[in-house]
Amino acid sequence: MVSFLSNHLLILVMLLNFALLSTGRLSLAVRLATAQGVLLGLLPGILHPLNWHLMVITAGIILVKGVIIPWLLFSAIRAAEIKRETEPFLGFGATLVIGAAVTALAFLYVPRLPLLAAHQGHLFVPASIATLLTGFLLLTTRRKAISQVLGYLILENGIFIFGLLLAEAMPLMVEAGVLLDLLAGTFVMGIVIGHISREFSSLDTSRLSALREK
Amino acid sequence: MIDTLIHILLLLIMPPLLLGVINRVKAVFAGRCGPPLLQPYFELWRLLRKGSVFSSSTSWVFRAGPLVSLAATLTAALMIPFGGHGSPISFAGDLLLFAYLFALARFFTTVAALDTGSSFEGMGAAREVTFGCLAEPVLFIVLVALARESGFLSLTGALTYASGGMWPSGAAPLMLMAVALFILFLVENCRIPFDDPTTHLELTMIHEVMVLDHSGPAFGAILYAASLKLFVLGALVLHVALPFGAMQGWLGWISFIASMVLLAILTGVVESVMARLKLLKIPQVLLMALSLAAFALLLTVR
Amino acid sequence: MMFLLLILPLLGAVAAWMIRSEQQRPLLLPLLAVPHFGLSLVFALQADNRISNNWIDLDPLGAIVLLTVSLLFLFCAFYAVGYLRRDRPDRSNRVLVPALLLCLSAMTLVCFSRHLGLLWVSVAATTLTMAPLIYFNRNARSIEATWKYLMIGSVGIALALLGVYFLAYATLVAGVDATLHLDELLAIAPALDKGWLKAAFIFLLTGFGAKLGLAPLHTWKPDAYGEAPGLVGALLAGGLTSCGFLALLRVYQVMLAAGGDDGFYRQPLLVMGLFSMALAAAFLVRQADFKRLLAYSSVEHVGILALALGIGKGALIGMLLHLMGNGLLKGVLFLSSGNLHRAFASKSTLGMRGALRLLPWSGGLFLAGFLAVSAFPPSLIFQSEFIIAVNAFRQEHWLVGGLFLALLAIIFLGMAPTVLGMVLGTPPASLPDSGFRDRYQNVLPPACLLLAVLLLGSWMPGPLFDLLRQGAALLGGGP
Numbered sequence: 001m002v003s004f005l006s007n008h009l010l011i012l013v014m015l016l017n018f019a020l021l022s023t024g025r026l027s028l029a030v031r032l033a034t035a036q037g038v039l040l041g042l043l044p045g046i047l048h049p050l051n052w053h054l055m056v057i058t059a060g061i062i063l064v065k066g067v068i069i070p071w072l073l074f075s076a077i078r079a080a081e082i083k084r085e086t087e088p089f090l091g092f093g094a095t096l097v098i099g100a101a102v103t104a105l106a107f108l109y110v111p112r113l114p115l116l117a118a119h120q121g122h123l124f125v126p127a128s129i130a131t132l133l134t135g136f137l138l139l140t141t142r143r144k145a146i147s148q149v150l151g152y153l154i155l156e157n158g159i160f161i162f163g164l165l166l167a168e169a170m171p172l173m174v175e176a177g178v179l180l181d182l183l184a185g186t187f188v189m190g191i192v193i194g195h196i197s198r199e200f201s202s203l204d205t206s207r208l209s210a211l212r213e214k
Numbered sequence: 215m216i217d218t219l220i221h222i223l224l225l226l227i228m229p230p231l232l233l234g235v236i237n238r239v240k241a242v243f244a245g246r247c248g249p250p251l252l253q254p255y256f257e258l259w260r261l262l263r264k265g266s267v268f269s270s271s272t273s274w275v276f277r278a279g280p281l282v283s284l285a286a287t288l289t290a291a292l293m294i295p296f297g298g299h300g301s302p303i304s305f306a307g308d309l310l311l312f313a314y315l316f317a318l319a320r321f322f323t324t325v326a327a328l329d330t331g332s333s334f335e336g337m338g339a340a341r342e343v344t345f346g347c348l349a350e351p352v353l354f355i356v357l358v359a360l361a362r363e364s365g366f367l368s369l370t371g372a373l374t375y376a377s378g379g380m381w382p383s384g385a386a387p388l389m390l391m392a393v394a395l396f397i398l399f400l401v402e403n404c405r406i407p408f409d410d411p412t413t414h415l416e417l418t419m420i421h422e423v424m425v426l427d428h429s430g431p432a433f434g435a436i437l438y439a440a441s442l443k444l445f446v447l448g449a450l451v452l453h454v455a456l457p458f459g460a461m462q463g464w465l466g467w468i469s470f471i472a473s474m475v476l477l478a479i480l481t482g483v484v485e486s487v488m489a490r491l492k493l494l495k496i497p498q499v500l501l502m503a504l505s506l507a508a509f510a511l512l513l514t515v516r
Numbered sequence: 517m518m519f520l521l522l523i524l525p526l527l528g529a530v531a532a533w534m535i536r537s538e539q540q541r542p543l544l545l546p547l548l549a550v551p552h553f554g555l556s557l558v559f560a561l562q563a564d565n566r567i568s569n570n571w572i573d574l575d576p577l578g579a580i581v582l583l584t585v586s587l588l589f590l591f592c593a594f595y596a597v598g599y600l601r602r603d604r605p606d607r608s609n610r611v612l613v614p615a616l617l618l619c620l621s622a623m624t625l626v627c628f629s630r631h632l633g634l635l636w637v638s639v640a641a642t643t644l645t646m647a648p649l650i651y652f653n654r655n656a657r658s659i660e661a662t663w664k665y666l667m668i669g670s671v672g673i674a675l676a677l678l679g680v681y682f683l684a685y686a687t688l689v690a691g692v693d694a695t696l697h698l699d700e701l702l703a704i705a706p707a708l709d710k711g712w713l714k715a716a717f718i719f720l721l722t723g724f725g726a727k728l729g730l731a732p733l734h735t736w737k738p739d740a741y742g743e744a745p746g747l748v749g750a751l752l753a754g755g756l757t758s759c760g761f762l763a764l765l766r767v768y769q770v771m772l773a774a775g776g777d778d779g780f781y782r783q784p785l786l787v788m789g790l791f792s793m794a795l796a797a798a799f800l801v802r803q804a805d806f807k808r809l810l811a812y813s814s815v816e817h818v819g820i821l822a823l824a825l826g827i828g829k830g831a832l833i834g835m836l837l838h839l840m841g842n843g844l845l846k847g848v849l850f851l852s853s854g855n856l857h858r859a860f861a862s863k864s865t866l867g868m869r870g871a872l873r874l875l876p877w878s879g880g881l882f883l884a885g886f887l888a889v890s891a892f893p894p895s896l897i898f899q900s901e902f903i904i905a906v907n908a909f910r911q912e913h914w915l916v917g918g919l920f921l922a923l924l925a926i927i928f929l930g931m932a933p934t935v936l937g938m939v940l941g942t943p944p945a946s947l948p949d950s951g952f953r954d955r956y957q958n959v960l961p962p963a964c965l966l967l968a969v970l971l972l973g974s975w976m977p978g979p980l981f982d983l984l985r986q987g988a989a990l991l992g993g994g995p
Contacts, residue, residue, distance in 0.1 A: 011386045100505035166684045174633030181640040208660040211739040
């Protein structure tokens with residue numbers, strides 16, 4: 001039952017990857033990333049017996065990924081008055097196809113990994129790799145600064161999925177630290193986004209090209 | 215024997231009813247009374263009584279188009295199970311034939327459109343095959359995934375297993391396939407948001423523009439084949455989405471008919487609440503359906 | 517007691533945020549840096565190779581980095597007072613001062629971490645706290661540099677986290693209780709699964725390599741170093757790279773303890789090290805911006821560090837010397853180049869002449885720093901590079917040793933005309949008077965740092981040498 005639930009949650013997570021790759025509306029993309037973060041926040045509660053450590057982490061993840069980060073990103077979107085990702089470096093269709101292909105590769109590659117027997121039937125590792133690569137894809141193919149921050153968040157989500165396999169090794173303090181780092185990172189990026197939009201009247205990071213070797 | 219008879223009766227009689235249901239739902243949403251439920255039957259009857267006009271610039275291809283596509287669709291309809299009951303024709307590998315019968319129908323419809331020499335119809339044909347290129351892989355991938363999971367190479371085996379044995383362990387791939395197939399169902403049957411079946415003279419539509427020059431009984435055959443296609447693909451969606459395989463006897467038939475009507479209502483609702491997509495957006499949605507299907511295949515292969 | 521060292525800068529950061537006066541706030545920096553250095557010295561002298569069960573403890577490697585960072589920060593703090601109060605009264609330092617102190621706290625935590633998870637968190641914290649500092653000048657160019665730094669740094673550090681997870685998974689596969697505590701990891705390292713270990717190393721090298729600015733992950737470095745104030749550049753090039761390198765040393769310790777085939781971690785280090793040096797050599801020649809010049813010099817020096825780590829054994833003591841020398845000399849170079857930048861109001865090397873005549877002290881320090889970083893004796897860098905080269909040949913890495921020496925020569929020849937052109941000659945007549953003069957406040961800190969490097973190069977105190985030897989022993993170093 002546990003593996004049934006967690007596998008289906010992970011499938012949903014991967015579907016959200018596809019949706020993120022195919023949408024150009026920034027507010028929708030932020031909502032999708034929020035949904036993904038909250039789904040991932042629920043996963044530790046499904047995998048492990050209930051205790052206070054778990055509750056703190058679950059509450060922390062949902063608070064950070066489900067409330068604070070979306071709020072930061074939405075206020076950045078409002079401040080910059082932009083709605084969509086126009087003209088990404090690679091079209092939405094192409095990124096979607098690449099995203100599906102890397103997901104397939106993740107699935108094909110994972111059986112070769114020396115996983116523990118207990119982790120073999122689960123989707124954790126393929127979902128982790130697929131989400132990580134989706135984040136990379138978003139980071140590299142999108143122009144808008146907010147999309148790139150979303151890519152970073154998705155990449156981090158992918159790493160988080162792998163971290164679920166080793167909850168015992170990660171003490172509360174470290175998990176809290178990782179979460180805090182994510183929050184602080186997004187916060188700083190949010191501020192920088194505000195300055196970019198004021199300085200360049202745009203969030204197009206391809207305009208950031210003054211610094212180069214002459 | 216009885217089941218085979220019911221199967222044939224159903225596929226002969228029921229398809230136009232679905233069109234009637236869809237139109238009625240759309241009318242209700244728009245606040246109109248709408249045509250009677252049986253209106254498509256009246257129209258078929260009217261068209262069959264009319265004479266035909268064939269342009270002197272067309273060849274036999276133009277006349278063959280509607281008949282071949284009707285025949286192909288009818289054959290396909292004989293190969294798909296209804297309500298968990300096995301289909302009249304069933305052999306190993308028939309799912310390939312099933313997919314190619316639709317391709318044959320598409321080929322003859324487009325060739326007949328090209329045969330008129332009208333640039334207008336040529337444009338429709340071009341669009342039809344462009345989207346067909348993206349839609350057909352969805353069907354193939356879903357069929358391969360079903361065959362892989364069930365171990366059967368026949369539609370009856372694969373679909374009855376899918377809707378019986380795969381629940382609940384394989385719920386996720388089934389759900390993905392159902393969504394992908396529903397998108398395919400809307401595309402292939404030219405429903406909103408991909409195509410608008412009610413417009414004839416707008417530059418935006420696809421299927422209707424190809425059949426502008428057909429008249430009388432030939433046009434009736436096209437209308438009937440279109441409703442049959444809706445019926446067959448709808449049955450495919452339902453068999454993936456619902457556990458018919460677990461039902462026996464009359465229960466299977468009754469629930470099948472009821473869910474078919476429900477599917478028509480759902481289609482009507484989708485058509486009422488959505489706007490037509492921009493033509494350039496359609497490939498993107500099809501790619502999404504394709505990724506869903508591929509993802510489902512991946513989950514079954516794993 | 518050790519917590520005091522971490523909490524002190526944190527409290528300072530809070531205090532700095534509360535202080536309203538722009539003139540008084542910078543005074544907090546030396547006020548905290550002095551006790552920080554004193555305490556660091558006390559702890560460093562107590563550090564040894566004992567096994568610890570605590571999460572926070574100082575071993576010789578941590579002690580060396582801590583001393584370097586703390587000493588660098590001390591002089592940067594004194595420099596900052598004059599810089600912020602006198603030269604940049606136009607900019608609010610309400611973000612800069614707390615961020616500097618937060619960064620000091622995070623760098624201290626990196627040195628003390630005995631748990632890889634904690635180590636990761638602290639390295640990530642150093643990355644983030646530096647971002648507002650790079651943006652101090654608040655113009656389009658500095659925001660571009662900040663954005664590149666943030667994205668590459670964050671993604672790199674995220675990959676390092678994946679590497680840390682892989683390491684933990686290797687312990688799971690080995691059938692022991694999953695752990696990330698360094699001493700426990702070292703104890704069970706031989707049993708770890710080799711496949712996961714290799715995967716972990718790749719990701720950790722990529723992640724911390726991006727942090728260090730090892731080529732080809734160096735692209736943010738010239739931009740960030742070029743746009744940040746000299747003070748921040750000094751801390752980036754001397755402090756953050758040292759901390760990032762310490763993180764890499766921890767990974768190396770685990771790989772070393774795991775035993776078996778050592779090629780999979782030595783070869784990437786050698787290749788990345790040599791590639792960084794080669795790339796720096798290519799961009800140093802005729803570099804038109806002297807801050808970018810220093811950035812590429814930093815790429816070169818982290819390359820040397822990685823190279824020495826890849827060679828291992830006897831080269832390790834040279835590597836630790838290089839770590840200290842590079843950290844302190846980057847302070848000399850960036851602080852004195854900051855003075856030149858203010859006096860000439862330009863970072864371009866093309867129109868710049870006669871720095872020695874215009875600012876005899878700053879120009880002289882810049883020249884002396886350049887000579888010291890190019891391994892002129894009695895600089896510490898001379899000793900370190902000499903030891904590295906000798907050991908490369910002693911271990912029959914003929915190609916590596918040969919390339920190392922050749923690249924050093926090319927880099928020196930590439931940099932020398934630019935630097936000499938800047939400091940020699942007469943200043944352009946058209947140069948408007950910026951009002952900037954050599955003063956004690958802006959010349960003494962880099963001069964002291966230079967003095968420290970020269971002193972250490974000619975006379976190494978006994979306790980420090982013991983630390984270096986013990987540190988090298990932790991990494992499998994020996995004669």
